[in-house]
Amino acid sequence: MPTKLRRALSAAAVLLAGAVLVPGAAAPQASGTQPFIVGGQEASIADHPYAVYLVDSRGNQFCGGVLVAADAALTAAHCALAVRPAELGVVAGRQHKRGTDGVEVGVRRVWTSPDYQDPTSGHDIAVLNLDDYVPYRPAHVARPEDRALYAAGTRATVLGWGRTSDGGPKAQSLRSAQVPLTSDATCAEAYRSYDPRTMVCAGFPEGGVDACQGDSGGPLMVGDVLVGIVSWGEGCAAPGKPGVYTRVANYTDDVSRHVRR
Ligand code: ARG
DSSP: OOHHHHHHHHHHHHHHHHHHHHHHHTOOOOOTTTTOOOEEEOTTTTTTEEEEEOOTTOOEEEEEEEETTTTEEEOOHHHHHSGGGGGEEEEEEETTTOOOOOOOEEEEEEEOOOTOOGGGGOOOOOOEESOOOOOOOOEEEEOOGGGGOTTTHHHHHEEEEEEETTSSSSSSOOEEEEEEEEEEHHHHOOOTTTOOTTEEOOOOOOOOOOOOOOOOOOOEEEEEEEEEEEEOOOOSSSSSSEEEEEEEGGGHHHHHHHHHH
């Protein structure tokens, strides 16, 4: 083989190896899981029965959500406002988008935080009152006294049916990823508009694990407590750019008031 060709080939091999290895290296996680660019793995709806997704009138999944009562779900305000309430569907108990298990219910009432303007200014939270009761275990909503759950370094789990890489295809079934909560200082360094009262960040300094487009509105859990709602971020899983979540404990009262309506 001519030296030039051989050099070109081994350079290509290095590039390929890099492409395959880098996401795994940037995505520290339990062994036996499949590293993706967002560093997630397939998750079971039985383990996360509160995880739901939102569909438009054509049945397309466009956001996530989380059950907090038998007939109420939380999502991001930017998700709730994306389609008219009459055209909004909530799919519960379904792991695969193509599946027929679980139920799809309509929404009889939508509350969005009156302070919401756009995700980067905070208050990205909505309550969806459902048309029907659904038989799936809801998540516990973080309360103001649950401050310890928000300590930097706390391992949290984000769930969703969104993209598995920045600009890539959406997942066909539920995925989960483990990300540490960051300190307010770290997040303020990453984003000028970070507001520690209404937001919380999660992600590794080196990136590699994150929520992505289509995951918005979905849950960030610490154990069985909902601490965050997927809201925004610059790209997905980029180094130094953690995911930004609505700080649920700041809205406990609003949520309980609007869940019972
Ligand atoms: N805004 C996105 C959505 O509508 C979610 C973005 C989350 N991004 C991130 N890097 N964590 O689905």
